[in-house]
Amino acid sequence: MYNGENAQIFDHAKRTADMLVKMFGSRCEVAVHDFKNLKKSLVYIAGNVTGRKIGSPITDLVLTELRKDPTEIEDIPNYKTQAKNGTVMKSSTVFLRDSNGKVxxxxxxxxxxSQMLLFxxxxxxxxxxxxxxxxSENFYSxxxxxxxxxxxxxxxxxKKAPTQLTLEEKIEAVRLLEEKGAFLIKGSTEYLASVLGVSKFTIYNYLNKIRTQNEYHLEDSV
Structure with a gap:
């Protein structure tokens, strides 16, 4: 058993394990390992995903990391693992250090x-x-x-002020709006006329001209 600072470190780790499982639910497992005895390093476990129990040994991944110089040992976030029962997991390992930096x-x-992968x-x-x-679709109130x-x-x-458009450009604007179906909406003619600085009757004239041309081209293609 640890006393003082080290005991507090493991106590904090255990409380963190409980909190994480409560937050993420039954698919989450958090294990706390004590490296004093690597053969039985698992001293606390919250949740049950891998089927391990207290007293289980350290993992091969952690052993590989522990072979490094202590200053080179780094936390391992977000890696893929698989338990013996086939469960596929996202895993992360945080190493616990004392005030001297010892792991x-x-x-x-x-x-x-696993369930997420199925879907x-x-x-x-x-x-x-x-x-x-x-x-492209916009939604309005x-x-x-x-x-x-x-x-x-x-x-x-x-690329210019609407009132500065030439006659040809105004007719083109009406043609584009006609193709979009804008004039199916009541009030669109009056609004466009006010923006272009012309009367609504002028817009009607543009529309009649455009529709006549469209009918002519349609008949000509038959």
Whole structure:
């Protein structure tokens, strides 16, 4: 048994183990190892993922790390492991040191991800998108927002103030908005007219011209 500082270190590690398992649930296991006796280094365990019990030996991974110079021993975060029962886990190991920097034990966390891996393929399929049908879609709270955003999208492409557009550019703007279906919304004609600095009747004239041209091209292609 340890006294003083070392006892506090292991007490803190054990309380941390309990807290982690309470936080992450039954798929989480946290083991505390004391390196005084590597044959029976497991002195505390919270949760049960690997099936080990107190008195179990240290792992081969930790043994490999302990062969290094103490100054080169580093914590090992977020690595993949597998228990004898086939359970696949995400694991992390934090080495416990005293005030002199001596490595005296480790806190090892294992999280069972086996069930998650079973759903991985299904999730990838569900979260995939059809690259041949990419669409951009905005969601609005009011009809006015819809009209304003569609008009802004089109007019921003001209790189100039809306009232400074030439006749041809204004007609082109109307054509683009017609293709987007903007004029299916009541009030869009009046709004566009106010932005362009023309009357709504002018917008109607542009629309009639565009629709007539479209009908002509349609009949011509039949």
């Amino acid at each position: 005296m034990g480790a806190l090892c966390m294992n999280y069972d991800i 991985e393929a299904d999730m990838k399929e569900f979260l995939s998108f059809d690259s041949n049908h990419h669409r 009011t009809v006015q927002d819809v009209i304003q955003d569609m008009v802004d999208q089109v007019l921003s492409g001209f």
